[in-house]
Amino acid sequence: MTLMLGIESSCDETAAAVVDGDRCVRSSIVASQHDLHEVYAGVVPEVASRAHLECISPVIRQACRDAGVALQDIDAIAVGNAPGLIGSLLVGTSAAKALAWSLGVPLIGVHHVLAHLHAAALDAPPLPLPAVGLVASGGHTHVYRLDDDGTANALTWTIDDAIGEAFDKAGTMLRAGYPGGPAVEALAATGDGTGIDLPIGRPKAGGFSFSGLKTALLYALRGQPRRVDGTTVFPRELDDVPSEVRANHAAAFQSAAVAGLERGLRAALNDAGEFGALIAGGGVIANTAVRSMLERVASDAQVPLRLPTRAYCVDNAAMIAGAGLAQFERGHHADLHLQALARLTLGVSS
Amino acid sequence: MTADVHLDTAEATEDAGVALAARLADGAVVTVDGPLGAGKTTFARGVGMGLGLDPVHIASPSFTIVVEHRLENGRVFRHIDAWRLGGSEDLEPLGWHEWIGAPGTITLIEWSSRIADALPQDAQRLLLDYAEGSGRVLVDASGEMP
Numbered sequence: 001m002t003l004m005l006g007i008e009s010s011c012d013e014t015a016a017a018v019v020d021g022d023r024c025v026r027s028s029i030v031a032s033q034h035d036l037h038e039v040y041a042g043v044v045p046e047v048a049s050r051a052h053l054e055c056i057s058p059v060i061r062q063a064c065r066d067a068g069v070a071l072q073d074i075d076a077i078a079v080g081n082a083p084g085l086i087g088s089l090l091v092g093t094s095a096a097k098a099l100a101w102s103l104g105v106p107l108i109g110v111h112h113v114l115a116h117l118h119a120a121a122l123d124a125p126p127l128p129l130p131a132v133g134l135v136a137s138g139g140h141t142h143v144y145r146l147d148d149d150g151t152a153n154a155l156t157w158t159i160d161d162a163i164g165e166a167f168d169k170a171g172t173m174l175r176a177g178y179p180g181g182p183a184v185e186a187l188a189a190t191g192d193g194t195g196i197d198l199p200i201g202r203p204k205a206g207g208f209s210f211s212g213l214k215t216a217l218l219y220a221l222r223g224q225p226r227r228v229d230g231t232t233v234f235p236r237e238l239d240d241v242p243s244e245v246r247a248n249h250a251a252a253f254q255s256a257a258v259a260g261l262e263r264g265l266r267a268a269l270n271d272a273g274e275f276g277a278l279i280a281g282g283g284v285i286a287n288t289a290v291r292s293m294l295e296r297v298a299s300d301a302q303v304p305l306r307l308p309t310r311a312y313c314v315d316n317a318a319m320i321a322g323a324g325l326a327q328f329e330r331g332h333h334a335d336l337h338l339q340a341l342a343r344l345t346l347g348v349s350s
Numbered sequence: 351m352t353a354d355v356h357l358d359t360a361e362a363t364e365d366a367g368v369a370l371a372a373r374l375a376d377g378a379v380v381t382v383d384g385p386l387g388a389g390k391t392t393f394a395r396g397v398g399m400g401l402g403l404d405p406v407h408i409a410s411p412s413f414t415i416v417v418e419h420r421l422e423n424g425r426v427f428r429h430i431d432a433w434r435l436g437g438s439e440d441l442e443p444l445g446w447h448e449w450i451g452a453p454g455t456i457t458l459i460e461w462s463s464r465i466a467d468a469l470p471q472d473a474q475r476l477l478l479d480y481a482e483g484s485g486r487v488l489v490d491a492s493g494e495m496p
Binding site: 011049083084085086087138139140157158159160161162165169172173205207211212214215218224225226227230231232234342343 | 354360385386392405406409410412413414415417418443444445480481482483487
């Protein structure tokens with residue numbers, strides 16, 4: 001049985017995992033830097049790069065130990081080499097190259113965003129292709145068509161903010177905490193958004209838009225601004241918004257964000273041609289309201305819905321190994337010239 | 351301070367970016383500051399459009415901090431979001447000193463106040479803010495202390 005070592009370091013998680021050819025996850029280790037970044041309400045590239053450097057070797061060792069394998073048992077190494085923070089990507093990519101060279105095994109470069117869709121195949125049956133996949137995370141809101149020859153093509157994407165970024169920024173405005181996704185979801189559960197109208201962006205050329213929603217939330221919380229002596233003055237400060245008002249606005253924000261995601265996804269499905277399944281992945285897919293929406297959409301399209309477990313929604317290396325296996329099985333390898341790339345536009349082959 | 355330019359709609363903000371792009375010299379550095387939702391990324395999209403880019407590929411750079419767009423004339427348009435940076439010491443791993451203000455580049459920086467001490471003296475400093483009622487105001491604050 002093939003054993004794939006996956007390595008992930010694109011943002012603020014340092015992760016390694018061992019996944020076998022049946023997509024059974026033998027181990028999955030994620031060292032998160034959330035505590036480090038909480039003070040900044042975001043990811044700090046220099047802090048992230050240094051933390052990856054400190055974590056990468058212990059995390060790989062732990063992944064092998066938990067899987068009960070030695071490095072010499074590994075058949076190939078997959079690494080998320082794009083897209084992400086360049087300094088962070090370099091740490092994982094360099095480690096993967098060094099290991100692949102020293103062990104004499106194939107190296108596979110994996111597109112981090114596409115890998116989120118392979119998370120749905122972990123500890124689960126193979127993905128039925130062709131399929132349509134939605135990736136919704138802090139950095140991405142993309143819909144892809146995945147074909148059975150391994151190619152992936154972007155159907156639509158956000159024209160401004162990613163939905164997870166909108167949750168993060170709403171979390172800041174609502175004083176909900178970081179990371180914004182789970183914090184806003186928890187706050188929303190205690191509120192009632194009825195009667196709070198937050199408009200959803202409707203891009204003329206199609207695609208998703210979450211930037212206008214951010215502005216609508218700001219106006220709703222702070223009131224209508226006035227210009228006084230060359231500066232803008234709002235009737236209220238965010239810190240002065242009462243907690244129940246915040247909770248109700250969190251609920252309204254979440255409803256509007258999920259509705260925006262649903263509308264863009266349904267439009268993309270109309271243009272997708274024939275497909276056999278709806279797949280989703282990314283941190284935002286851990287959100288319960290998002291999962292319910294996806295169930296409705298898949299049911300209306302009369303296709304099965306394939307979602308990762310919540311543990312594999314957030315950044316992890318098991319999904320990198322899973323995506324790496326799909327390439328390995330097609331004989332697609334990289335060589336030691338593999339580069340870390342901050343940005344990589346699809347279609348690429350998976 | 352120069353007069354406020356009133357921008358009624360997001361399209362007007364975009365158009366202001368397009369207009370600015372036509373006036374940018376090689377190596378120009380532009381900063382765009384203002385509160386969440388003021389239209390910084392919309393303005394940046396306009397600048398990118400004015401430089402010949404397809405607007406659908408100019409989204410928020412918050413996730414990767416720096417997004418490099420290749421222009422048809424061989425130049426590079428760098429769109430930066432410093433929102434998540436702790437300070438100018440975080441710029442080194444992004445290669446900042448290798449390309450900021452260099453020939454063949456145009457750089458636009460959102461949330462530049464976070465890295466104020468690293469900005470070139472001749473950067474064009476723009477402020478976007480909410481206008482009274484609706485819309486936005488654009489202020490050119492170049493020449494003033496940041």
